[in-house]
Amino acid sequence: MLLNRLLIKAIVGPELARWKAAGHWPALWWRDDDARQPTPALDRLLTLSNRFDAPLTLAAVPDGDIAALAKTCRQVRGVELAIHGFRHENRAPSGKPAGEVNDHDEVADVVLELGVALDVFRRAGVVATLFVPPWNNVHPTLKKALALHGLGLSGYGERRSLDAPARVDVHLDLMRWKPRPRFRGAARFLLRARRLLAERRRAGLWDEPLGLLTHHLDHDADSWRFLEAFLSTVTPIRRLDRPRFLNAS
Numbered sequence: 001m002l003l004n005r006l007l008i009k010a011i012v013g014p015e016l017a018r019w020k021a022a023g024h025w026p027a028l029w030w031r032d033d034d035a036r037q038p039t040p041a042l043d044r045l046l047t048l049s050n051r052f053d054a055p056l057t058l059a060a061v062p063d064g065d066i067a068a069l070a071k072t073c074r075q076v077r078g079v080e081l082a083i084h085g086f087r088h089e090n091r092a093p094s095g096k097p098a099g100e101v102n103d104h105d106e107v108a109d110v111v112l113e114l115g116v117a118l119d120v121f122r123r124a125g126v127v128a129t130l131f132v133p134p135w136n137n138v139h140p141t142l143k144k145a146l147a148l149h150g151l152g153l154s155g156y157g158e159r160r161s162l163d164a165p166a167r168v169d170v171h172l173d174l175m176r177w178k179p180r181p182r183f184r185g186a187a188r189f190l191l192r193a194r195r196l197l198a199e200r201r202r203a204g205l206w207d208e209p210l211g212l213l214t215h216h217l218d219h220d221a222d223s224w225r226f227l228e229a230f231l232s233t234v235t236p237i238r239r240l241d242r243p244r245f246l247n248a249s
Ligand SMILES: [Zn+2]
Pocket: 033, 034, 084, 088, 134, 135
């Protein structure tokens, strides 16, 4: 924990100081993926969200126990549920990047699938307004279907764009995935964070959120330790003004 704090201070500390000197503080947007039901790992995640007063968007797969998830999430302020795919099934042709919607899908069929997913959330008392495609695969057909439903979109790595559907992305993945899920490493994570913060500062994009991506079911001990240190350093976390997306708090 101490080493993580020292690294965070050394690598992103000077950049955060520049933000502060300019009278600003970065807006962190935090998304966690792959929830299907309440688990001890989810409790641990929600405890961190609560402790650091860090709003959290939990992307949940509609084939899970959404009612139980909604009940658990309502106990923590500032937690919202987003729709994470349909069945989190890789339907990409071999050789293509993993994704659930592919070139053979018709917009009308994806619109229907989205309707079913929205109903699942609605029955759990949640008005979902944000869709998170599995593997962050934003297929053009999916984009069209989301716009028809008026749903927002969250992928990986782009700036928030003003076009429809409303988009808020993640940019910093806590994990590395190949050959197996594990912590990305403090230096890799922090150097990217520093670069993204500096880009926003130089462009005057003070309100452009920096998106943090976590996967509570896959965290190893190093991931949890670093996440805690990172959240404690970037607090107070600026809340984003995105009332369209709030649903479970
Ligand atoms: Zn996923």
